[in-house]
Every structure is written in C-alpha cells, then in structure tokens.
Amino acid sequence: MLHASHDSIRAQILAILAAWGSPPHLAETTADIMVETDLTGVDSHGISMLMAYEELLQKGQLRIAGEPRVVRDFAATAMVDGADGLGHPAAFMAMKLAVEKARAFGIGAVGVVNSHHFGAAGCYARIASDAGLIGLVTSSTRGILMVPTRAAEPVLGTNPIAFAAPAGKHKPVVLDMATTTVAGNKVKVYHLNDKPIPEGWVQDGEGRPVTDSHVANDYVFKHKDGGITPVGGPESLGGHKGYGLALMAHILGGTLVGASFSPLRNRTQKPDDPNNIGHFMLAVDPRAFRDIDGYESDLDAVIDVLHATRPADPAKPVLVPGEPEEASRARRLVEGIPMPESLVQHVKDVAARAGVDYMLKAAH
Incomplete structure (x- = not known):
C-alpha cells in the first residue's frame, strides 16, 4: 500500500x-x-x-479539450454546456455561477448538459458552503447500475445527491451520497483491494446477494443482469425510498437540463457518442430568509444537540455528515x-x- x-x-x-x-x-x-x-x-x-x-x-466519447460555456442566462438561473468534456470544469463553473446568482437574488440554480463524470458531488456542494451559502447538487449518470425495488435488472444509475450548509462555530454540514447502497465505483475500490463486499450491496439477476468483489465488479461494470441495490436495501428496509431519490436526482440532473437517460439512449447510441451526463446546482443564501447570525446560531445549536446525543458505543461519538x-x-x-x-x-x-x-x- x-x-x-x-x-x-x-x-x-x-x-x-x-x-x-x-x-x-x-x-x-x-x-x-x-x-x-x-x-x-x-x-x-x-x-x-x-x-x-x-x-x-x-x-472517442470524451472531448478532452471541450470548453464549458454558458448558453442560457435568466436572472437567478442559467445553463452551462459542458462541451462533452470531463464534468469537473463544467460543474465547477456551474456552482460558481449559482453562488454568484444566489448572492444577487437570494437563490441561484444552474444546470449542466453535455457533460461527463464529474467526481464527487460533495465537492461542488462545498463550494456553496465555503461561500456561506447552502448548496444542493444532483446529477444524472451514464451507467445503468441500480436495480429498482421489485426489479431483477438494473435501470437507473447511482444518481448522487449532495447537500452542504454552513454553520457558525462548526464546520459545514455536508451530505454526499449515492442513491444506491454504495456508489458503483466503491465496488471497484473493493475489487482493486481484493476485499469482499458487504452483503446487500450487489445482487445478481435472480436477486441473490453477491459478496465476491470481483464477481460484483462484473455485475456492475460489464453489463450483466443484476446490479446495485437502492440505498436502504430491500423493499422491506426502505429501498423504495432510495429508488425514488434516484429518480428525483435524474429528473433534476437529467430530464430538466436535457441530459440523456441511458436505458433509452442505448437504443440509438453510436460507439463514439459522448455520454451527455447532466448536473444540477442550487445555491441558497440564508440571508434571503433571515438574519445570518440567527441562522448560524440555530444550526450550531442543532449540531451541539447531535454531538451531545448518548452514543450506542461510547468509543464512537455521534457525528454529523461531513465530519x-x-x-x-x-x-x-x-x-x-x-x-x-x-x-x-x-x-x-x-x-x-x-x-x-x-x-x-x-x-x-
């Protein structure tokens, strides 16, 4: 190592x-x-x-020199064309623009189309919280990895959702999650480390759990039947909520901005067609709703209560997302x-x- x-x-x-x-x-x-x-x-x-x-x-799907550009600009909203490049520059531009608009109008919403994978959604939500604003990020995906509740084959992706909120004396609260039990690329990490994956992450085409990380990697990345379960696991444990969250993330980060939906796109896609992944960035200025000192002190109080909660294991204190x-x-x-x-x-x-x-x- x-x-x-x-x-x-x-x-x-x-x-x-x-x-x-x-x-x-x-x-x-x-x-x-x-x-x-x-x-x-x-x-x-x-x-x-x-x-x-x-x-x-x-x-030939990635245009590595593609220059992101703003193609629509309406007061508190805008659209960025990612020019078929990597998603990081386009998403960075979009959240920076959302922050500027939120400072001017109290709220800023910017979409991205014609993008590719943009890394961890939490990085962009943190751009907002670092600026003293609340940030929300969703994205569509290219991979078909999630097995919807009651299904035996994957349809949706791991469509991420990230949220960040600045506090006063505390660090920002930052939630960064896949809408599946884990992100598909986390299966890849276990595969690279030659470690078995926990039961409940991946299922085969018959709905049976897969724990061998190498076999699971094939199910996730080589388009076999089976895939990753929604966050929450089986239906009895709330998996339908993860499925619904993934659909919501796709509607904002895909349908709203004009990005592709992989199950439909696969019918017509040529081998060198770009992925056309979409993202959605929202920034909200707390000052548009109340005095900033009151907002920060209230969120600090919430975090203090969570930290003071009696832990099930004294060696593992209660944390808040982002810590x-x-x-x-x-x-x-x-x-x-x-x-x-x-x-x-x-x-x-x-x-x-x-x-x-x-x-x-x-x-x-």
Whole structure:
C-alpha cells in the first residue's frame, strides 16, 4: 500500500490530462477536484477514475479539450454546456455561477448538459458552503447500475445527491451520497483491494446477494443482469425510498437540463457518442430568509444537540455528515492518500500509455 502525497497525485493527474490534450486551466480544475476527493476519503471518485476517463478518450466519447460555456442566462438561473468534456470544469463553473446568482437574488440554480463524470458531488456542494451559502447538487449518470425495488435488472444509475450548509462555530454540514447502497465505483475500490463486499450491496439477476468483489465488479461494470441495490436495501428496509431519490436526482440532473437517460439512449447510441451526463446546482443564501447570525446560531445549536446525543458505543461519538470527510482530509494531508498496489500499477500503465513519467511519491 502506497500512501501517496497529495501533491504527487495532483502532478500525476495534471501530466496525464495534459498529455491527453486538456488545456491547462481545465486540467488544473479537474486535478484539484480529483485530489480533494481522495483527501476526503472518497477513493472511488479520485485518481482511481483515470482508467475510466482513458477508456472514454479511447472510444472517442470524451472531448478532452471541450470548453464549458454558458448558453442560457435568466436572472437567478442559467445553463452551462459542458462541451462533452470531463464534468469537473463544467460543474465547477456551474456552482460558481449559482453562488454568484444566489448572492444577487437570494437563490441561484444552474444546470449542466453535455457533460461527463464529474467526481464527487460533495465537492461542488462545498463550494456553496465555503461561500456561506447552502448548496444542493444532483446529477444524472451514464451507467445503468441500480436495480429498482421489485426489479431483477438494473435501470437507473447511482444518481448522487449532495447537500452542504454552513454553520457558525462548526464546520459545514455536508451530505454526499449515492442513491444506491454504495456508489458503483466503491465496488471497484473493493475489487482493486481484493476485499469482499458487504452483503446487500450487489445482487445478481435472480436477486441473490453477491459478496465476491470481483464477481460484483462484473455485475456492475460489464453489463450483466443484476446490479446495485437502492440505498436502504430491500423493499422491506426502505429501498423504495432510495429508488425514488434516484429518480428525483435524474429528473433534476437529467430530464430538466436535457441530459440523456441511458436505458433509452442505448437504443440509438453510436460507439463514439459522448455520454451527455447532466448536473444540477442550487445555491441558497440564508440571508434571503433571515438574519445570518440567527441562522448560524440555530444550526450550531442543532449540531451541539447531535454531538451531545448518548452514543450506542461510547468509543464512537455521534457525528454529523461531513465530519468523517474532514477527519480524513486532515489525516491524509499528513499521512498521504492510501493506494493499493493494483491501483498504483493501473496509474503507471495509464501514464506510460500517455507518454508521461510516473510521479507518485510517498508522503514521507
């Protein structure tokens, strides 16, 4: 296990993106978000995505130099065309624009179309909370991974939802979740680490649980029957709620902005057609509703009550969403970002094919 420094990971990503033809400003935004994703412990959406991005590039689906641009602008709303590039720059532009509009109008809503995978949704929600605003992010997906409640085959994706709210004395509350039990790429992480996955994450085409991470990886990424269950698991445990959340996320991040719905698109898609993933960014200024000091003190009080709740295990105090990621970030800035040897080898191979040096270095 290599504990790579975040600086060396950023340099490696930048070198590969540049070799692929990404303009420097787009590559820097993408690399910054991918590194931040790994620092916060979301290993499924950081440097481990390079292999998937390389595959998109090789198929001709990814326009790596695509320049995002605003194509509609109406007061508190706007639309960004991602130009078929990686999703990070387009999503970053969209949330920055939503923040600007929220400061002017109290609320800002910006959609993105013609995009690709954008990493962890929480990174964009945090842009809003870092600006003192409430942020909400949803996205459509390209993969067909979720098995809807009562179904035996996947239809929807892992359509993420992220929410961030700034507090006063406390760090922001940040929720970042897949609408499936786990994100599909988390199965990939277990596969890379050669670890069994928990029962209930993935099911086969007969509805039976799959725990072998290598078999599960095939179900998730090689288009076999079966897939990932909705968040909440089986219907009796509330899986229908996760299914509904995924549909909501697609309506906002897909239907509303004009992005594709994979089960329909697969009937007509050509091999080199871009993914046309969509995103939805919402920013809300608390000042539009009340005095900011009152808002912050009330949210601080809510967090204080949650922290003071008696834990089931005294060794594991009650946390609020966002705190595990903050702890991971602080730790990994010092100790490095853990990368299994299988992932390190993949990165070496991607770098070699791109014609750039291998640059990962241990944090110490």
